[in-house]
Amino acid sequence: MQSEVAHPSQSLMARETADAPQAVRAFLARNQDTLASLAQDLRGSPPSVVVTCARGSSDNAATYAKYLIETLAGVPVSSSALSVSSVFGAEMQPGRVLVIAISQSGRSPDLLAAVEAHRRAGARVVALVNDETAPLADLAQWVLPLHAGPEKSVAATKSYIASLAGVAAIVAQWTGDAALTEALGRLPDALAIAAGTxxxxxxxxxxxxxxxxxxxxxxxxxxxxxxxxxxxxxxxxxxxxxxxxxxxxxxxxxxxxxxxxxxxxxxxxxxxxxxxxxxxxxxxxxxxxxxxxxxxxxxxxxxxxxxxxxxxxxxxxxxxxxxxxxxxxxxxxxxxxxxxxxxxxxxx
Known part of the structure; x- marks a missing residue:
């Protein structure tokens, strides 16, 4: 007997996607102080390079970060090859490096190994992570919880959108981009409209x-x-x-x-x-x-x-x-x- 196919709105993926506007609203409201502290540090001591550490959907968010940071902050961005640390055990050279680690779980061993290697070399670390009790949070000077809530569907949706918003918020604060900051304030309502179109x-x-x-x-x-x-x-x-x-x-x-x-x-x-x-x-x-x-x-x-x-x-x-x-x-x-x-x- 063939099982009944669920209605599209009944899946976890659909419900969690619909929660994204509220996740972004929570992220922006609850991370203001951390974002301000991070931005002050970056303006006072600009990094010469940004390195992103991520896998899967989070790595797609890191691609967005690359374009945003390079176009608006003028700092080159490179994606970390995580196996360099986790498989080859290579050590990083010191430099003015900012690491942005993006992860829903914050628990993948290769991501943690890469972040640890950069920390040993003196890099500053920002963690965009949905589970703020994860080991990744312990490695970061600035922890920006995504506040997306539990995400039970294997397919990440609201945590991905919250990660994009987090990247945009970092860059807006860092660069003092008033237009981007203003647009971020309206973003949750705009996302709610987009969700129904x-x-x-x-x-x-x-x-x-x-x-x-x-x-x-x-x-x-x-x-x-x-x-x-x-x-x-x-x-x-x-x-x-x-x-x-x-x-x-x-x-x-x-x-x-x-x-x-x-x-x-x-x-x-x-x-x-x-x-x-x-x-x-x-x-x-x-x-x-x-x-x-x-x-x-x-x-x-x-x-x-x-x-x-x-x-x-x-x-x-x-x-x-x-x-x-x-x-x-x-x-x-x-x-x-x-x-x-x-x-x-x-x-x-």
Whole structure:
């Protein structure tokens, strides 16, 4: 006897996605003092480099951090290869390094080993972590709890969005960006609106798909990575994320008639590159679903709703998650318990 497929709104993933606006509201309200202390330290003694330590969805948040920090603070950002510390046991050289560690659980041994190696070399450490009792919190000078609450679905959603908001809050305080700070104040309400707006029907577009590309650029590239990851883990789709620039190299060869493309275009200078790629691929007959920050979105546009180009990706992924959830169920899968996965992955 075939089991009954749950309604899309009944899954843990759907409910936790809907909690993201409140998680962001809690993060911004409860971390004000820590953010101010961190910003004062960074302005007084700017790092020469930022190193991010993360895995999975958290690493996609780290991609967002790279673009935000490099464009708004002008400091280069590098992603730590965690096995350098956990497998090879290499030691880091001293320097003016800021480590931003992002983790829902804060317990993965390879992440902890990398952070410990940087601490031994004198790096300052910021932890964005949902479980503030985790070992990662003990390694950080500044702990920024995500305040997302328990996240029971294997697919991380509200903790990812809270991580993005946390990164944006760090950069806004660090750089004194008044426009970004003001937009962050309105972000929880904007996320709540985005959560109820479905920009394209993934169930109709991707129910029979096997492969697709997810493309974006700049601030949006981290959510392209996240979107592709969610389509893999909850829908069993071979989804690959590409920059709208990188996809024009070797990957272009396989984009032909009927090939599915999901694209995210922000309203800043990088968005036009995504729109150009989307138009070109549609001209070849590809099935292109474009979420454009400058196009109508409910009663407004994403650009107007976000109030700052750097926050548009948060609204995009907030509106995207419920559709991934629905697609997973439509394909007869369980978005809360993907095959072969568990909530906390403790890699070495």
């Amino acid at each position: 479905a920009p394209f029907d993934l169930v109709e577009r991707l129910s029979a798909a096997t492969n697709l590309f997810v493309i974006a650029r700049g601030y949006g590239f981290g959510i392209a990575q996240e979107g592709a990851l969610k389509l893999k883990e909850t829908c069993g789709l071979h989804a690959e994320a590409y920059s709208a620039a990188e996809v024009r190299h070797g990957p272009m060869t396989i984009i032909n008639e009927g090939f599915p493309i999901v694209a995210f275009a922000t309203s800043d200078a990088s968005g036009e590159s995504v729109r150009d790629a989307a138009r070109e691929f549609a001209g070849r007959g590809a099935q292109v679903a474009l979420l454009d920050a400058e196009a109508p979105f409910g009663e407004s546009t994403l650009a107007a709703l976000a109030g700052h180009a750097a926050l548009e990706p948060l609204l995009m992924i907030q509106s995207f998650y419920p559709q991934v959830n629905a697609l997973s169920l439509a394909r007869g899968l369980d978005p809360d318990n993907p095959a072969h996965l568990r909530k906390v992955t403790e890699t070495l």
